[in-house]
Amino acid sequence: MLYSMSRDEQLSYTEALRRYHGNIQSAFDMYLYNLYLLAGITSYAEKDRERRLVKHLPTDEDKIFTDRLYRNPLIHTLATNKDLQQQIIKLQFDEHTDQDNVRKIYIDFAKTDAYKTYLTAEDIDESHRQILLKLYKYCTSSELFNEIIEDYSANWPDDKSLVIGTIKKTIKGLPNAADFLDKYRPGDETVVDFGEKMFQLVHHDDAKLLAIIEPILKNWDADRVAIMDMILIKMALIELMTFSSIPTKVTLNEFVEIAKSYSTDKSKDFINGILDRLMKKLDKEGKIKKEGRGLKD
Numbered sequence: 001m002l003y004s005m006s007r008d009e010q011l012s013y014t015e016a017l018r019r020y021h022g023n024i025q026s027a028f029d030m031y032l033y034n035l036y037l038l039a040g041i042t043s044y045a046e047k048d049r050e051r052r053l054v055k056h057l058p059t060d061e062d063k064i065f066t067d068r069l070y071r072n073p074l075i076h077t078l079a080t081n082k083d084l085q086q087q088i089i090k091l092q093f094d095e096h097t098d099q100d101n102v103r104k105i106y107i108d109f110a111k112t113d114a115y116k117t118y119l120t121a122e123d124i125d126e127s128h129r130q131i132l133l134k135l136y137k138y139c140t141s142s143e144l145f146n147e148i149i150e151d152y153s154a155n156w157p158d159d160k161s162l163v164i165g166t167i168k169k170t171i172k173g174l175p176n177a178a179d180f181l182d183k184y185r186p187g188d189e190t191v192v193d194f195g196e197k198m199f200q201l202v203h204h205d206d207a208k209l210l211a212i213i214e215p216i217l218k219n220w221d222a223d224r225v226a227i228m229d230m231i232l233i234k235m236a237l238i239e240l241m242t243f244s245s246i247p248t249k250v251t252l253n254e255f256v257e258i259a260k261s262y263s264t265d266k267s268k269d270f271i272n273g274i275l276d277r278l279m280k281k282l283d284k285e286g287k288i289k290k291e292g293r294g295l296k297d
Helices: 002-007 013-053 060-064 073-079 082-090 099-110 113-119 124-140 143-152 156-173 180-184 188-204 206-217 227-242 248-262 267-284
Strands: none
Touching: 002 013, 002 188, 002 227, 013 073, 013 082, 013 099, 013 124, 013 143, 013 156, 013 180, 013 188, 073 124, 082 180, 099 124, 099 143, 113 124, 124 143, 124 156, 143 156, 156 180, 188 206, 188 227, 206 227, 206 267, 227 248, 227 267, 248 267
């Protein structure tokens, strides 16, 4: 949103803040949609079993086939979670989804060795978890699955890594994590106390931040610094000087990682160098105050 505001003079702070909150909700909705698709794909195991049962000449594989994937107790946790089911209805996932595409993903996954091994596995409890992780990994590498998500939300490329990581944590926590939606639902501590506060401070203290940065640039003119790089440096400065519970090393590492995804190829080294010099300067001036042992390391 900071970048959007720098490119669009008509975009007000109020509107940008509204979009910020909307994008966060969109990421959570995508998390829910991924859970919905995961459960939907497994449901075709039951239909697969029914199809095999009515075959006139069933194969040996047909005879031993079970709908174990669909009856997986971890999937049952999702199917019986009232909060999740209410959200699925509210967000109209059924209307947004071509079920034939979901079926195709199941059919393709059913051909894998991982799935065939699962059907005859004896260590059922752990196999249930592992097959869901393998299924989801298969999905996220599937062109069709990614197309389904992108059709639902254009933000998928940006939020993909966040959603995938959260889905994996959810699977690993089932079936005991009955409150998983509350655990991963965006909360005020993250969205308001951290994100909104950083957004507000970077926007309103722009001139003050630039005055701190410019002397560190040495032979660089501030106007020559890539817009995204300058925004990331300003955000890192706010985090260093304002959020006392975040270690300085974490700030440095995180913004270098963000630069890899959102800026130029050379940005990570540039930002790393500028932030390193800024940290030393601010520390010397007593402007970095961290709470707890080791937070300035």
